[in-house]
């Protein structure tokens with residue numbers, strides 16, 4: 530486990546994933562019934578954009594840094610920036626909230642976050658970053674295993690974020706294998722699964738496997754800022770949202786063309802498909 534999110538934080542992939550996360554959380558809050566969020570690969574929670582890791586690889590400058598001060602972004606992007614802004618009340622962008630921090634900020638009194646992080650140092654940092662309250666549970670455990678062990682949540686409604694580091698070549702297959710029992714246990718939950726956009730055929734095959742498992746309602750959003758580079762730099766990413774909330778498709782349709790243009794480093798583009 531060599532992956533450290535601090536080297537990639539705030540890049541175009543985080544922008545896409547966290548934009549969708551913020552929109553899904555807002556949708557869950559439209560109903561008063563409490564919800565749970567399971568974050569299977571949570572990371573360290575809060576990132577200092579001037580830390581040595583972020584300075585050594587300042588991907589955020591080509592990601593959130595490019596849109597942070599945008600005069601009038603589309604409404605869904607403004608909503609995402611507002612969530613990031615909640616951690617930067619001094620003004621300049623200095624702190625980037627990872628997924629568990631964004632979720633924690635959105636929780637109401639009865640809502641719950643269950644965050645899993647396997648790496649000992651990242652787990653310890655995550656525990657320090659999040660508030661000590663019964664609404665926030667932090668586990669040092671395998672996130673794929675948690676998809677079986679911790680679902681369905683007691684609240685019976687909510688969101689599952691699956692965001693592995695893809696260090697191992699089989700993490701797409703591992704995700705599908707872990708999703709299968711999760712969907713049986715918590716079939717009506719919303720799942721937000723992030724994937725690197727390196728091999729289109731591999732992603733298409735993973736999505737086809739999910740359809741074969743009975744997934745009928747899913748929305749896929751791809752965003753790339755340059756031509757795919759199968760090795761090396763990540764130029765694009767993809768999210769698959771199973772059981773997407775009402776309104777997410779329209780919001781992504783508004784946000785994606787803007788993000789592709791604003792974050793472009795060359796041959797940029799986007800795609801939104803109902804699976």
Ligand SMILES: C[S@@+](CC[C@H](N)C(=O)[O-])C[C@H]1O[C@@H](n2cnc3c(N)ncnc32)[C@H](O)[C@@H]1O
Pocket residue numbers: 530532533534546569570571572573574626627628629645646647648651670671672673692693694
């Ligand atoms: C892409 S990062 C997560 C970023 C985070 N979700 C966010 O959006 O801010 C992936 C994280 O998964 C952790 N990790 C790796 N293998 C894991 C596993 N099997 N179970 C749980 N966490 C794992 C890594 O240490 C890393 O912190």
